[in-house]
Amino acid sequence: MILKGKVVVANTGDDTLTLIDFDNGEIEILDLIKIASVMDEKALRLKGYIIGPYDIVSSQQGYVYCTNVYDNSVFKMDLKNKKIIDILAVGSYPTCIKYFNKRLFIANTDSNSISIIDEESFSLVENIPVGEKPTYIEIDQNNKNIYVVNSNGYSIDLISLNGEEHHTIKLNNNPVKIAIFENQIYILSNINNGIINNSNISIINLKTFEEESCTEIEGIFSNMLKINGSEIIFITNMDNGCLYRMDIKGKNMLSKTYLKGMPNKLEWNKDNILFISNISTNMLTLFHIKDNKVIKNIQVGKEPNGVLILN
Numbered sequence: 001m002i003l004k005g006k007v008v009v010a011n012t013g014d015d016t017l018t019l020i021d022f023d024n025g026e027i028e029i030l031d032l033i034k035i036a037s038v039m040d041e042k043a044l045r046l047k048g049y050i051i052g053p054y055d056i057v058s059s060q061q062g063y064v065y066c067t068n069v070y071d072n073s074v075f076k077m078d079l080k081n082k083k084i085i086d087i088l089a090v091g092s093y094p095t096c097i098k099y100f101n102k103r104l105f106i107a108n109t110d111s112n113s114i115s116i117i118d119e120e121s122f123s124l125v126e127n128i129p130v131g132e133k134p135t136y137i138e139i140d141q142n143n144k145n146i147y148v149v150n151s152n153g154y155s156i157d158l159i160s161l162n163g164e165e166h167h168t169i170k171l172n173n174n175p176v177k178i179a180i181f182e183n184q185i186y187i188l189s190n191i192n193n194g195i196i197n198n199s200n201i202s203i204i205n206l207k208t209f210e211e212e213s214c215t216e217i218e219g220i221f222s223n224m225l226k227i228n229g230s231e232i233i234f235i236t237n238m239d240n241g242c243l244y245r246m247d248i249k250g251k252n253m254l255s256k257t258y259l260k261g262m263p264n265k266l267e268w269n270k271d272n273i274l275f276i277s278n279i280s281t282n283m284l285t286l287f288h289i290k291d292n293k294v295i296k297n298i299q300v301g302k303e304p305n306g307v308l309i310l311n
Helices: 032-036 040-046
Strands: 006-011 016-021 026-031 053-058 064-068 073-078 083-089 094-100 103-108 113-118 123-129 134-140 145-150 155-160 166-170 174-181 184-192 197-205 211-218 223-226 232-237 242-247 252-258 263-268 273-278 283-288 293-299 304-310
Touching: 006 053, 016 053, 026 032, 032 083, 053 094, 064 094, 064 304, 073 094, 094 134, 103 134, 103 145, 113 134, 134 174, 145 174, 155 174, 174 223, 184 223, 197 232, 211 242, 223 263, 232 263, 263 304, 273 304, 283 304
Parallel strands: 053 304
Antiparallel strands: 006 016, 006 304, 016 026, 053 064, 064 073, 073 083, 094 103, 103 113, 113 123, 134 145, 145 155, 155 166, 174 184, 184 197, 197 211, 223 232, 232 242, 242 252, 263 273, 273 283, 283 293
């Protein structure tokens, strides 16, 4: 199997990015503190501090943007020349970052808000209050809505990008991750009430906001990824170190693969490969969907989180 393109991993624990180039087989560690040190006055506040790179996204202009959970900022980076172009302060503990229509959307987990950044000027457009502990954002490009997962608020915020609507979708449990496909939203939630430690995946109709189905699963799961065009969902469990393949339509587990450690973030290259960051083994796991097996583990930095695939 031949892999092409580049993959970038944000290593929260040691303030680095791991750049993996599958075209030439090279792996490079980018020290963000060292790179930022040449930025004169904008880098002064970074000296002696940890910054905590957490999530990363690319844009149409070719730049890479990285949220820093300890520095409460976003880096604008020229990855080709390994330079930080600019630094912008956002809310407290910025986790998820998404890009759409020349704007960046950041979930500020400890500020209970969403920051919107204009890409062209790299300036803050707006801060929008949302529910408690927002940790993930999904963008419905067809309907031009964003959905914000409030991980401690038993809710999801729906925000219209044309400014016409902002309301809260109430849930029975705390959501962890969502995926939008056609006119449905798939929601991974945790049920942890001191008696049971389970999760469920519910499907809600985006037009009526009514629940169409709900599948209970044993254990606490941290992440979910739906394969577009199929009923297959992958979920990770940091407690037992496993990756699960699930048929959401049939409501049954198809397989369970032990990965060791604490598998966390999931990304898909739109072909046959999943990329899974593992925050305790400091590895990026490559999983072959068709063969249903691990094909490679790549050593990255400390406490890897966000994974960006550049094709």
